[in-house]
Amino acid sequence: MIDRVRGSVLAIAADSISVDIGPLALRVVVPPQVCAELRMGSQVEVFTSMVVREDSWTLYGFLGAEQCQ
DSSP: OOOOEEEEEEEEEEEEEEEEOSSSSEEEEOOOHHHOOOOOOOEEEEEEEEEEEESEEEEESSSSHHHHH
């Protein structure tokens, strides 16, 4: 399980961000208001919840740990 992601923002889409965490970049689905607040190259820390399905692994991110519950 991935509990949180911290790094620099590489890309911003309408419903997700790409976060550079060193040798990897992770795509994290976030609420639209989070996308609106962030800028490319800025540092971000998101608390995450991973949903594993038969056809996908999706990482959802939130600015507060309490939103992951």
